Amino acid sequence: LQRLSVGRGGPRDLAALRDGLDSGETLARSLRAEPEALLPPPAPLAEIVMCCSDHGAIVAALAEALADEPPLLVRDGGFVRQGYRAELDEQRTLRDDSRKTVAGLEAKYRTAAGVPSLKIRHNNMIGYHIEVTATHADKLDLAALGFTRRQSMSNATRFSTAELADLETRIGRAADQALALELAVFEELVAKVMAVSASIAAAGRALASLDVSSALAELAASGNHVRPTLTDEPAFAIEGGRHPVVEAALARQNGAGFVPNDCYLGTERRLWLLTGPNMAGKSTFLRQNALIAVMAQAGAFVPAKSATIGVVDRLFSRVGAADDLARGRSTFMVEMVETAAILNQATARSLVILDEIGRGTATFDGLSIAWATLEHLHDVNKCRALFATHYHELGALKERLDALAPYTMRVKEWQNEVVFLHEVAPGAADRSYGIHVAQLAGLPAAVVSRAEEVLAVLEKGEQSSAVTRVADDLPLFAAAPARPASGTAKPKESEVEKALAEINPDELSPREALDALYALRSRLPAD
Structure with a gap:
């Protein structure tokens, strides 16, 4: 319209x-x-x-x-x-069926002249014309037929009529007239x-x-959503909240259920400091609560067991990493510009989610920025906020900031593996398990092993001297057989190693030892 x-x-x-x-x-x-x-x-x-x-x-x-x-x-x-307007149908007929129209007129002239060999032809010089042989041309009653002589040749004579000239004009204009109509x-x-x-x-x-x-x-019926309660109070109480998009994706991929989590942002604990390892679900938790707020204020039911939400005047989000090189902004500059907008505009009725503030610069610079940002959100903006970070040192602020509540993503270490439970629980994380995530991503075993060695040195004593000791002890032959991984990076035992561990050499005869050797060799992976 x-x-x-x-x-x-x-x-x-x-x-x-x-x-x-x-x-x-x-x-x-x-x-x-x-x-x-x-x-x-x-x-x-x-x-x-x-x-x-x-x-x-x-x-x-x-x-x-x-x-x-x-x-x-x-x-x-x-x-x-077709059939809506007769005049348009006529023009379309002329445009599309011109040969049929010309053939009908030709038959009419043949009958009137009594000349079976009469033909209507066309060329680029004189257009449509009637052509008869010279023998028949002299016998025609031109006045009665309305023929006008156009051209005489040795073996044929060409004529025209007013009707034929009009047909030629109409055929030429038919397409334009049809479109105009x-x-x-x-x-x-x-x-x-x-x-x-x-x-x-x-x-x-x-x-x-x-x-x-x-x-x-x-969506509410199929996704088991509930009707939220909206209030003017500064509340944000979500029980069993879920991320609707991630939940649907998991159901499509492997049928796995989404792990729900609670979120309570009130006057006494309106600022959550969320720590935990990579891949544990911090960003998902932040986004799901922001989506729940948006859905509730849009009039939708929300993916949760229950939800009571104080009306949000604006929702601010600083999540992800992106640059704006066309404007001369690096990834870190974009992060800082967006953080500045939040700190300058968020009110006590706003909802803010911040993910990994300060990660784009040096460790101490980033920690300092994150520290000051957290204090400003608490003391000046006084808004409801979820603040996810890997800077575990920020947990010390809970002693000074009354409305700050530390939470963490739960993990479980089992058989040298890290299992992400995707559950939010009170407390603070002491590790980020970044090396474990790097191993899951496919970094070479030698790189993972060396990273663990460096991490072990850095975690001991004063940092600057530890870095110097690591640099002085560079592994010159790291490309040779890789150091055995330890801790979370310990490689899994192969099938050949398992079979070898089950063999007791002292109990084997020479023939059995040879058979065992061939059996082990056959289980080696092909090159």
Whole structure:
């Protein structure tokens, strides 16, 4: 409707109005069949029925005039239904069936002249003309037939008639005239649509409202969502919250269930400091709570067991890493610009999620920025906030910041492996398990092993001297057989090693030892 109103629309826009309004009429009839649904207090449904009804006249006009599948552009033509306008059909016939028209006129002249060999031909010099042999030309009654001599040759004579000249003109102009007539029909239809544009727009709004409401209702039913409670109090109490997108992705991939988590941001603990290892789910937790707030204030049910949310005036998010090189901004600069916007604009009614502030610069610089940002959120902005970080040192602020609550993502170490439980629990993490994640990502075993050695040195004593000791002890032959990994980086025992461990050499005869050796060799992976 908007494109048509500014002269940018096409035949398919008219067809879309035709089909959409017709569907609206069908929907209105379906709703009328459920009279109990239209009784007060559900007034919006009655309004939707009213807005979607009484469009039969414009639907009929568009259906009568438009082809079933019109082209995209007006200039392409062919969008007016055959039989809608006789004059247009005639021009199309001339354009598309010119040979048939010429053949009919030729048969007419043959009968009138009594010359079976008479033909109507065309060339670029004289256009359409009648041609007969010289023998028959002298016997023709030119005046009675209305023939005018055009050209005489040794073996044939060419003639023309007013009717043939008019046909030639009409054939030449037929395509242009057919398109012009279609354009006129299009303008007429647009004018009819614009005359009832207000009611069409109302139907569009009604359909959109029902579309959004029914889609959200279907999502709430299929996703086991609950109706949130909105309040003016500075509350944010989510029990069993879930990330709707991640939950749906997990269900599609392997059917695994999403691990729900609670989140309570109130006056006494409105600022959460969330620590924990990489890949444990910190970012997911931050985003799911932001999404729950957005969905609740948009009027949707939310993915949780229960939710009580104080109205949020603005939601601020600083998550992820991205640069803006076209404007001369590095990844860290973008991070700082976004953080600055949050600290300068967030109010006590805002909801803020911050993920890994300060990670794009030196360790002490980043820690200092994260430290000061956390204090500012607590003392100045006084907003509800989730602050995820790997700087475990920030946990010391809980002694000074009354509304700061430390939480962590739970993990379990089992058989030299780290299992992410994806659960949020009170407390603080003491490790980030970054080397374990690097191993999962596929870093070479030698790199993982060396990283563990460096980490062990750095975790002992004063940092600067530890770095010097590591640099002085560079492994010159690291490309040789890799150091055995330790801790979380310990490689898994191969099948050959397991089989070898089960063999007791003292109990084997020479023949059994040889058989065992061949058996072990056969289990080695092929090169």
